[in-house]
Amino acid sequence: DTAVSQTPKYLVTQMGNDKSIKCEQNLGHDTMYWYKQDSKKFLKIMFSYNNKELIINETVPNRFSPKSPDKAHLNLHINSLELGDSAVYFCASSQASIAGYGYTFGSGTRLTVV
């Protein structure tokens, strides 16, 4: 019974395509996140949502659009994919109302743009 699940696990697509990654958490957490991990393993926050409200929107191209239909789901849609978008994308959740709670991560989606 996976706590934070992402689909798909692997995604290979051509430049210019549009793709979506889905994330669901069954932990009852109030906040969800998208992180990007590049080829050097560096993790950078992209977005966070608290109870469906966008809280953090880092400097990310507007080709990336998150959507949170409810507090258990946070999807990431990417338009006009570019080679530089190739990375592993991690979804995470937390109970941000509790200071220092920490995150639970999904297993990641490896996006390869060719």
Added chain:
Amino acid sequence: AQSVTQLGSHVSVSEGALVLLRCNYSSSVPPYLFWYVQYPNQGLQLLLKYTTGATLVKGINGFEAEFKKSETSFHLTKPSAHMSDAAEYFCAVSDAYNTDKLIFGTGTRLQVFP
């Protein structure tokens, strides 16, 4: 702004030897500090965290870390390395005013030799 520096992108130890992974942080307010482990092709798993109270915190798999405010450090240790400890380790920081955001270090790859 908060930041985390992990000294040494690669650390190699022999099985049974002491593991020491270094992490220094920068924060203008009392920090919350975390260590995460990432095994190949997996998501990040919380090893341990410091929020308040006892400065020596114990985590899973025999790891522990000590918060030293005077040195702005939160180094991760394990007395005796096991082959299964080989992974990427990430230090991260947040605080009571930025509970929505974890800032990660660049990671340290731990190799364990027989």
